[in-house]
Amino acid sequence: MRPAWRRIAILVVAILVVxxxxxxxxxxxxxAQTGGQRLPARPEPAPPTGVPQVTIPKPDNACMxxxxxxxxxxxxxxxxxRAYARxxxxxxxxxxILQKWMAFDAxxxxxxxxxxxxxxxxxxxxxxxxxxxxxxxVDDALASRGLVTLAPSECVATAAVVDGLKSWDDFLAHAxxxxxxxxxxxxxxxxxxxxGSGRPRP
Numbered sequence: 001m002r003p004a005w006r007r008i009a010i011l012v013v014a015i016l017v018v019x020x021x022x023x024x025x026x027x028x029x030x031x032a033q034t035g036g037q038r039l040p041a042r043p044e045p046a047p048p049t050g051v052p053q054v055t056i057p058k059p060d061n062a063c064m065x066x067x068x069x070x071x072x073x074x075x076x077x078x079x080x081x082r083a084y085a086r087x088x089x090x091x092x093x094x095x096x097i098l099q100k101w102m103a104f105d106a107x108x109x110x111x112x113x114x115x116x117x118x119x120x121x122x123x124x125x126x127x128x129x130x131x132x133x134x135x136x137x138v139d140d141a142l143a144s145r146g147l148v149t150l151a152p153s154e155c156v157a158t159a160a161v162v163d164g165l166k167s168w169d170d171f172l173a174h175a176x177x178x179x180x181x182x183x184x185x186x187x188x189x190x191x192x193x194x195x196g197s198g199r200p201r202p
Contacts, residue, residue: 062126063190070176071118073183076141077175078105078112081162087147088155097155100162108168 064072082105085098105112120134127133165171 063188064122064126065190068118068122069183069187069189070180071115072122072187073175073179074112074115074172075119076138076179076183077171079138080142080145080179081158083142083145083147084150084154084158085162087150088158091150091155093150093152093155094159097159097162100159104162104165104171108171111168 081101082098085101089095089098123134123137124131130136161174165174
């Protein structure tokens with residue numbers, strides 16, 4: 001009869017072999033689903049609740065022009081409203097909010113697209129080595145909104161906001177009122193040298 005330590009060693013080796021085979025199988029399935037190509041690693045998602053983590057380093061010359069800051073506020077406002085509308089629908093509180101927001105989104109697609117494009121260019125300029133910088137900022141912003149503990153009263157408030165969006169000017173006023181101040185606090189304003197000047201306003 002083998003000593004106890006030898007039996008334990010054999011069992012550990014067997015377990016490692018089985019685990020290795022399973023991991024190889026799952027890796028093969030993932031590669032098959034992506035045409036045999038490995039997808040680039042994505043950054044870790046932001047935590048669902050709590051104070052948002054600082055996930056992007058802030059270079060000394062990172063800044064946005066006033067129009068870019070407004071574009072950032074527009075994008076954040078739209079993403080936050082959509083996230084609240086989806087969560088209200090998912091939890092069965094109010095499914096009509098999402099339908100109304102999607103209708104507004106479609107009617108103002110060009111204006112929203114222009115804001116997204118301006119924002120993307122600003123992040124590409126400030127963070128040329130991090131193509132996910134803009135998405136990380138959005139993830140952090142959503143993480144701080146407490147969507148995990150969403151209450152029915154918040155859906156009522158969201159419905160009131162979406163119902164009040166009768167025009168693009170209404171949405172722009174909402175973005176300025178709710179997001180622009182936080183954006184200006186988090187992101188420095190470029191001096192008159194403009195984008196790429198590397199001269200943030202003190």
